[in-house]
């Protein structure tokens with residue numbers, strides 16, 4: 001559906017993205033992750049034909065985004081980062097205008113607009129002036145616009161930014177419902193969201209791809225994959241060494257607590273040393289007051305991939 | 310074609326959404342009404358060689374509000390799209406850039422045309438009441454309005470170009486005003502440089518709006534000014550397209 005080859009974009013001397021190549025297949029929901037300034041919006045603006053790359057090629061549904069731009073754009077529903085809208089228009093008026101602009105047959109416009117209003121729970125706001133809508137409602141108008149011509153590819157640039165947790169949940173549910181039979185490329189900061197929605201994740205940092213895989217694989221291969229923490233009352237000095245020797249444990253750090261010490265263990269992804277720790281505590285009469293296992297999260301992966309140079 | 314008409318429809322509608330539009334219409338009606346009135350009053354005082362059409366159109370009182378309306382009509386065309394970011398949704402829809410440029414130009418042009426339509430009534434009323442032909446000659450009447458359409462196209466195109474250059478309406482308005490006023494003053498040089506050679510005055514006459522108006526409002530319709538305004542409009546629109554694409558790509 002999307003094919004990107006060696007995309008590079010330079011702004012007046014500054015290279016925003018460099019040699020980006022990736023592919024999004026039909027039906028995938030791909031999360032596009034990266035810290036602020038990583039080049040996500042720049043990439044999306046090139047994919048949607050808003051601006052040309054300095055070099056490289058993009059094809060959308062088999063059409064080159066610059067050679068056959070209009071044909072390519074017909075396949076795309078795009079929600080830009082700041083959800084720009086005409087504030088002087090009413091919601092249904094805006095959606096009808098956008099539908100006509102994107103080639104929906106006149107006879108079908110009323111029905112299509114009704115459909116997307118319903119999908120985005122905007123029926124009550126149908127007649128409202130866009131200027132009077134809340135941020136979350138505007139976001140949904142933007143989504144309704146992206147959907148109104150029933151595109152087979154959705155490109156959404158941070159659709160949940162600036163929303164409250166309830167609204168984020170609504171938008172996430174909405175996107176999930178939309179996704180079947182559509183291809184989605186979505187950039188976001190909300191990492192749990194990515195695990196829940198995306199079949200694949202592309203992480204970029206400083207304009208380069210750092211990883212492209214399923215969330216599952218990223219978590220499994222993440223080097224600081226798991227973590228365990230335990231607290232002991234008055235532990236003997238040998239504890240740290242004993243813990244380090246357990247299989248699957250990568251390293252151990254300790255910090256003092258009120259009556260004892262807390263130990264943090266980093267483990268391999270598929271290691272389960274908790275049982276061994278319990279047995280050892282039993283045998284060596286350690287006063288174990290707390291044992292926590294923390295699974296690696298996308299956040300760990302994200303931080304690991306995008307910090308440094 | 311359908312896409313173009315959709316774009317055009319939005320442009321025309323949005324020119325009426327802005328409160329500025331009503332301010333413009335209001336003051337323009339007053340100014341042009343007063344203008345017409347004083348033209349008639351002038352003719353009332355003494356016999357004169359000018360027709361009421363000429364008296365109404367080629368005076369300082371006409372030109373001043375006339376030059377002012379263009380910045381007001383065109384300032385928001387692009388500036389607002391860039392400032393609000395809607396340029397991104399607009400140009401990522403399956404539309405072509407030239408369709409956007411042409412629709413913005415035509416949208417403003419249609420508003421401009423609508424602005425002039427009430428003034429038709431003045432001449433119609435004049436004819437009714439006095440029982441005299443307002444223009445005394447259909448040529449003067451038609452010529453004046455033809456001139457308004459021609460010079461309007463050029464100035465509206467200039468205003469759109471200025472608007473495409475900036476994200477701030479006020480900057481667009483100032484640029485438009487300076488450009489139009491500049492070309493206007495250059496056209497007046499013909500009067501100032503009376504002593505200069507005929508060739509210089511001919512060149513100036515070629516682009517001087519005031520001199521064109523003088524001819525057209527007497528019914529002297531020459532093809533050279535027509536070609537001048539049509540080709541200048543086309544040239545400015547072409548530049549407009551280039552600027553528009555450049556800004557969008559740089560955005």
Ligand SMILES: Nc1ncnc2c1ncn2[C@@H]1O[C@H](COP(=O)(O)OP(=O)(O)O)[C@@H](O)[C@H]1O
Pocket residue numbers: 011012014016034035036037038039040041042043559560
């Ligand atoms: N129009 C521009 N001119 C110059 N630099 C820009 C422009 N747009 C973005 N950048 C820079 O390019 C980098 C990537 O920006 P962007 O694609 O918006 O990142 P993201 O969406 O991942 O936060 C940033 O460092 C940003 O400052």
Ligand SMILES: [Mg+2]
Pocket residue numbers: 037040041042081
């Ligand atoms: Mg961004």
